[in-house]
Amino acid sequence: MLDFGILFPAVLNGLTTGAVYALVALGLTLIYGVLHIINFAHGAALMMALYGVYFLKQYLGLDPYLALLPMVAVMFVGGYALQRGIINRASHGKDENILLVTLGLSIVLENIALLAFKSDTRTIDTPYTLATVAIGPAMIAVPKLVAFAGALVTSAVLLWIVRGTDLGRAIRAVAREKHGARLVGIDVDHVYAMSFGIGLACLGAAACFLLPAYYVNPQVGNGFVLVAFTIVVLGGMGSFAGALLGGLLIGVVESLGGLWFGESLGQIGIFLLFIAVLLFRPQGLFGAKA
Amino acid sequence: MNLLSPRRDLVQIAVFAAAMGVLALTTRSGVVLNFAMMALYGCLMAQAWNMLGGYGGQFSFGHALFFGTGAYVQAIAQLQGGLNPWLALPLAIVTACLVGLLIGALSFRYGLKGSYFALVTLAFAEVFRILALSVPFTGAGVGLMVPLKEGAANMQFGDRRGFVALALALVVCGLLLTTWLRHSRFGAWLQAVRDNEDAARAVGVDPFRVKLGAIGLSAAFMGAAGAFYVQVFQYIDPGIAFGPHTSVEALVAAIVGGLGTLWGPVLGALVLHLLADFTRSLFGGLPGINMIIYGAVLILIVMFAPRGILGMGQSVRGLWRRPASAPAATAPSREATRG
């Protein structure tokens, strides 16, 4: 099991899988960092995005990577509307209510998908779905390499938005001190909605990178929610670099854990790491101490 | 301290128990009995969650952890220990309580609060689920099946009424305990910690001990619910035991009904079960519509009853909950509880 021929590909597998987890977590960490809500609807939103990518390919022949721009735009608008129109209105700003609203949303979204798209699993076929690239003894699937690059690029874009734009400054202000930000004239509700929109836009990107190597059905989002939460906490809530590195780390932990303890028991590594971080370093790798 | 004496609460509980008893004895409908059984079971879980979440202010996302522990102990005690289920039940409750104390000790010792606490409970539930999948004495992925042997002595009532009675007894215990929380010194300390932990510490309350007590009680009742499930359905596997489904059911019912109230969990569980039952029958030909309606109604309930159903008829009274992003806490309220 410690044979390099096995370890090396396992680590690479972990990194590429982790990159996809990171893409899902990036949006979640922004939403948590700014709105301080645990978005239960994140998995369902990912599922909707995956369907979006699927249908763009099915009916318009649009390659998933080319669908990046439209998907990001649509998910952004959807996220903005959802937060402004439903979540904010329904929850009256109370934590436990936001929880219930996002939970209700996830149920509604999952079953709308069930009703509209039926329950069968859908996959897409692209010329590069089966292609692999040899890196040393490892054969890495091309879609996963692209996903890895995509995660890096998306993190960079998010960092630029948050550090280099006015919106980003507003977001950071609201995240740190909501009432103060309102006092200096920032439209907090708008910023909240923008953040939620950007968070879901990340899912749009994640879906484009994920679908070629995976599949979609109405329940597919559930498999990513817990892992995404783990990464958000591990990386530090609100930190993009943290989400990226956390995702990669979790991917590797899952991979090696699976190698040594079996794929089923190996999953435990993720959650033990989660608990350890929560207990001993709750601000995560890159979060600021509260 | 609550200005109302416990007598009012106790009378309400007695009336509730009597009404349920009459219902169970007079109805001939299997549907009604089954519904009553499942609704009471839901009440039990919501109450358990409410003890920690409503009165203690600690939101747990992983209450399934205690449910599953109780369930597995109940099953294992019978299958491998040869114990009679009536003896297994207290064992299940105690074990769940111990697990609660363990998790609580770890979490509170390290100062976990708010979302961090919620997430750590979720993580523990997942850890147990994965362990249960791998360990032989839980039957691993195959799960455990308690053999069918009907009889009151075996806690497998052929007549649903038996289960309704058992569930009712457990719920009444929960109500009594909640009443105690509302009128006792311990309960006052707990609510003080909920409202403002630092201020409570300043007046001499030990938040750690108090929260630990709350999670122990909460876990015990949740464990009872798990044991009850095993007796009714006779089959348990890691997904049913430790999966998020149960955690969510408990917390949604408690919040929807009204946090930190005596009847909130009962009302919440009842309303949600009615809603689920009603929507399940609607539009049988188009699967999915029922769940869409369920989710939508849930959102609407939250939108129009932000303090839960019980909070709807009440005017604003004292300090309630503060969102996590709020700046420095305000002074603790003089009124410790809601009616």
Add this chain to the structure above:
Amino acid sequence: MSAPTLNRRRFVAQTGAAATALAFPLVGGAQTKPVRVGVLHPVTGALAYSGQQCREGALMAIEDINKAGGIKALGGAKIEPLLGDAQSTPAAGTAEVEKMNEAGVSAIVGAYASAICLATTQAAAKYNLPHIVDVGVADQIVERGLKNTFRFAPGYRKCAEIALANLHVLNTAAGKPAKTVMIIHEESLFGTGTANLLARELPGYGYEVKEVIKHANPTRDFNNIVLRMKAVNPDIVIPANYYNEYALLVRTMQQQKVQPKAIYSVLGGAASSYKFVKEFPQAANGIIDCNHWFNPRDKRSLDLKKRVEAKNLFYSYEVFLTYTAMRLLADTLERAKSTDRAAIVAALESSTFSDHFLPYGPTKFVNGQNAGAQPLMTQVLDNDIKVIVPRDYRQADPVFPLKA
């Protein structure tokens, strides 16, 4: 077991009964009172796909039965389905049984998943309500001594035994090229149970089980498992999991260019699935499965296949198993000449139903299990699924091993 309550009174005021009355399609114009049958499946939640396929099979059967004149022994009474959603949990399934009972059903057909069937058969037993299990492969379902429970299709023990015996036959006939085995199974009831059985029995046949890998539901990535496969290099890979994971596993194997001498499935999720063959012909090629299947020589099975595909659905085992289960019920009603539950149970016990297109021969229930039920061995050849064993149903010669 408690005495059956002959509760015929219908509680119209109940939300349940009233609402279920809204849920099913009223069969118009029947002069004689229709026979109400509960059709209970998990049509929402994690098992939605399979549940909906099962329901489709049931409804098509009811349509056929009614079109052919209904139940003649009851004066041409039509079958009226009461649709129930088990929501992929035992608790919801049980609640539906209660409602169906009160709505006066004469029998229930369902509930696909083993865990749900365990609960629903038990709930129905309280009222001596006959419950025909359409899929539910766990053997405990028919081993609890419930008099009302009848399973038409085989359980997983039978499937595993037949799979083992046939593996040995195939291997021996080819000159014993395969010696080592790797089992990959999903972590819950069906996968673990099957894997345990195989791991226990294979050494007795002379095979070395090099590794047993258990994976989660869902598993997002199979690259590491395939990596292990490369390292272990088994002659035969035996997967026992559900459709999504099976498909992902086999696709990953194709991608990583791992080709064992045989992929030999037992109740493989995608192994004998037309959907999989259509969507991934290359990956599917040559896969052998021991699974529920229809008699390929019976024209009726192919007619049904055409009708199902015309509805844009795949002809999966859920469809034809539940279809036949419903036909079994119709046959039973003819013989019982009554909608009385006890009469139906008695008629099921003595059933010899053979007018079906499954490879089971005449029905004979022993302790609730149809003794003649058996899985068939299929292989994906020429972009189609062909039966290879037993000879009575053989459509093509098995290709074993896949590569020398």
